[in-house]
Amino acid sequence: MSLLLRSLNRGTLGLIGFIWFLGICFIIIDSWQFKSTTRDYLRDLAHSVLAQYSQYFHHIDGQMLKLRHQLESPLHQPHQSVVAYWNDRLNNALNYMPEVASLSVINEQGHLIAATRISAQEGQQLDVSDRAYVKYHRLHPERDELFIAEPVVSRFNGRYLVMLTRRLALPDGQFGTLVAVLNARTISQQLGAFSQNTGILISLANQRGNVISHYPFRGEMLGGPLEEEPGFASVTRQSEDLGLTLSLSFPWTRVWHTFLVKMLLTAVIGGFASIGLLLLLKQVHRQYRQRESLEEEMKTILLLVQEGVIVIDLDGRIRFANDFAVQLTGYDRSFLLRGTFARLFEPGQEAFFQRLMAVVEAGQEGVFEDVPLQCHSGRTFQAYVRVNPLKKSQATSGAVLTLDDMTDFYQRQSDLEYRAHHDPLTQLANRRYLTDWLQKRMESARWVEHCPVLFYLDLDGFKPVNDEFGHAVGDQVLKVVAQRLQHLTSSRDLVARIGGDEFVMVMADGRHSMHVKQRAEQMLHALSQPIDIEAQTHQVGASIGVCAWQSDMVTVDAWLQVADHLMYEVKRSGKGHWLLAPNHQHDAEPSVLN
Structure with a gap:
């Protein structure tokens, strides 16, 4: 085998390797240029998308300012109640605000005091949601500006809703909040028009950095912080007047796909077949050598695995125990190999051992939870034991047992349950x-x-x-x-x-x-x-x-x-x-x- 490898023409291999190296260099330079072009494209696209959405929200805000002026104006009919007048104004406003699903007025305590018919039918569910916008207007009374809250899930119909709010003066001298509700999925569909099946991820966040829309639409991202997607090149742009932040992310996997395709073509032109033959010969030679030491390597792997591994025969006698099993039980390996697996059980738990041996003798796989095992120090721990049959010539000769100490897991589970309550x-x-x-x-x-x-x-x-x-x-x-x-x-x-x-x-x-x-x-x-x-x-x-x-x-x-x-x-x-x-x-x- 070694003589055959030395007989290969080293000059031919060197020429093939040089041509392949040049092709790889060309591919790397081309991929770098593609990355630079992609970033420039993302910057231009981000500017365009953000400009359109700023105009979109400014349009809605203009309609809200017009509506606020109507609500704060004195009543034309003194006998008419303020709430009835506001409900009528809110319902009429929906006719010239097609982007808005519903309108409502909320007082300083977050209580719904006027709403469109759609909002009223929802049973005032929006009244008891996050109410972050009410807190915002309370904390910043001197700032009269549009506030775009993070999405909430309507408990009436399960939709993700984005709320645009404006400060509103109430007749009793307190302030209220005018709330316009948009559907987050509708905003996402408008973002999808810019993606154009390019695989670009588009995210739009409010001034607090929480995502209000995302394309492709994923509900679990709404309301969360704006984060960079792993494996994506991201470009962000901010709108100073509304506090909006737009993020565009392009998957680098497309670049790598192009890189791999070009590399494959280069390798074929440069003599990939010859290199493949050389690798095949080396692989045959390597397998020939590995076969001689396979049994020793498998033993080494079992000794190093971070699980207790014990091999037993049909009588329950221990034939092998790795280092982790020795560390877990606290017994010497020689002591374990001289006895049966039953000695590891806590006294009075013979029924567990009999159930386990019944699975082993039947040549079946099995899982035993909360098995009471005892260490050499006397400490008892709950073990998770998996049973895998060991067969020779289609006959069961024993089983491989893997042990996991579940004490720390149960303790962490208890701590998590305490923190949750x-x-x-x-x-x-x-x-x-x-x-x-x-x-x-x-x-x-x-x-x-x-x-x-x-x-x-x-x-x-x-x-x-x-x-x-x-x-x-x-x-x-x-x-x-x-x-x-x-x-x-x-x-x-x-x-x-x-x-x-x-x-x-x-x-x-x-x-x-x-x-x-x-x-x-x-x-x-x-x-x-x-x-x-x-x-x-x-x-x-x-x-x-x-x-x-x-x-x-x-x-x-x-x-x-x-x-x-x-x-x-x-x-x-x-x-x-x-x-x-x-x-x-x-x-x-x-x-x-x-």
């Missing part, structure tokens, strides 16, 4: 956990018979502390508040943080009104105590809405909404006290017991 700052239950916890207990007749009571509280005076001393001090205040609330609860109660400075306490036994009153007074007293942080004393209070469970509260949200409404009543009536929901059978109005 608890607030990371205060370690209290979050809204998701509160909802699940209440829903399960509301289905229990025994729990309901104890007349559970829900306390919905919002901190008074927290915002000035947060604004003056910073978020770090504000976080410490929230932690102290959480600790004080937890000290007031029993093992059957629950405290949750459901928002920025909003907390919920559930009192499991509210059959005695005196106990309910005492709990509310204790909460007010505890939260009104000074809080010392970094040599500074801070003072906060609380407004609390108290609501006992009633039989007509079929959902958790219904219960929370009643308590939330009572809390806002406390806010409007002076803060710093608590308000109890009326008994549905006796009281006609809420009562303040304190």
Whole structure:
């Protein structure tokens, strides 16, 4: 074999290699020029697309400004209500705003106060969505400009909606928000006209950097940050007046496809067949040598694999154990090879071993989860064991067992579940956990018979502390508040943080009104105590809405909404006290017991 390889004409191989090298150099230069041309094309296309979309949104904004002027104008008929007049104006505006799916007016608290017929039929679903645009207008009262929010999913019809908003003056002196709703898929289809089946990805983001449209349309990207696609050449352009950012991405795979095609042609012209023959001869020679040492190499691979590998026979005796299995069990390899696999089981778990050996003897594949194995140190761990039959001449001679220690996996799973149901700052239950916890207990007749009571509280005076001393001090205040609330609860109660400075306490036994009153007074007293942080004393209070469970509260949200409404009543009536929901059978109005 070696003599045959040396007999090849070295001069011919050298000439073929030189011609092939020149062809590769030409291909690299040509591909580089193609990349430069592609970037120039993307820049020109980005400028054109962004100009058209700026004009598109400016057109809609002009119509919104015209509509805002109509809404802020005095009523021509004094007896006509403002809401009726606004609803009529909004519905008429849709006739000259074909790009807009619906129009609505939202007040400073995010409540829907006027809407087109389409919005009203959606059951005010848009009212309780992100409401980032309302927050934006509240945080920037001096900036009267168009705000393009990130898309939200309509809970009425499942569509992705993009909201264009403008600040609006309300008759009561507060500000509101005029919201025009567009369909994100429609914007994406317009972007597709520029792609022209070239494979170019087009993304459009708002001034906060969140994607509002993407072509090809992918719902999971909407609302997320604008990120560069891996394997793509990207060009971005920004519109200063609207804050829009456009990103065009071209797949380099097309360049590489062209590169490979040209390389193939060059290789054929330069004598690719001769080189292929040489590689074939070398491969035959390499396989001939590898066959002699194949068994040793396989053993080496099994020793280095990052899974416990144990080979057993039909009697359960261990014939092979790799290094990871030795490390996992803590036993010496010589000790393992002198015994059976049964010695690795925790005492009293012989049934597991018998089930495993039944699969081995049947020559079948199998998977065993949570197998209790014991290390040399005495530590017990839950193992994931896969069984693969080992056969010789079509007859089963044993099995290959692969072992994985699932202890760390279960611990990570437990940590993830805890994080998903608890607030990371205060370690209290979050809204998701509160909802699940209440829903399960509301289905229990025994729990309901104890007349559970829900306390919905919002901190008074927290915002000035947060604004003056910073978020770090504000976080410490929230932690102290959480600790004080937890000290007031029993093992059957629950405290949750459901928002920025909003907390919920559930009192499991509210059959005695005196106990309910005492709990509310204790909460007010505890939260009104000074809080010392970094040599500074801070003072906060609380407004609390108290609501006992009633039989007509079929959902958790219904219960929370009643308590939330009572809390806002406390806010409007002076803060710093608590308000109890009326008994549905006796009281006609809420009562303040304190």
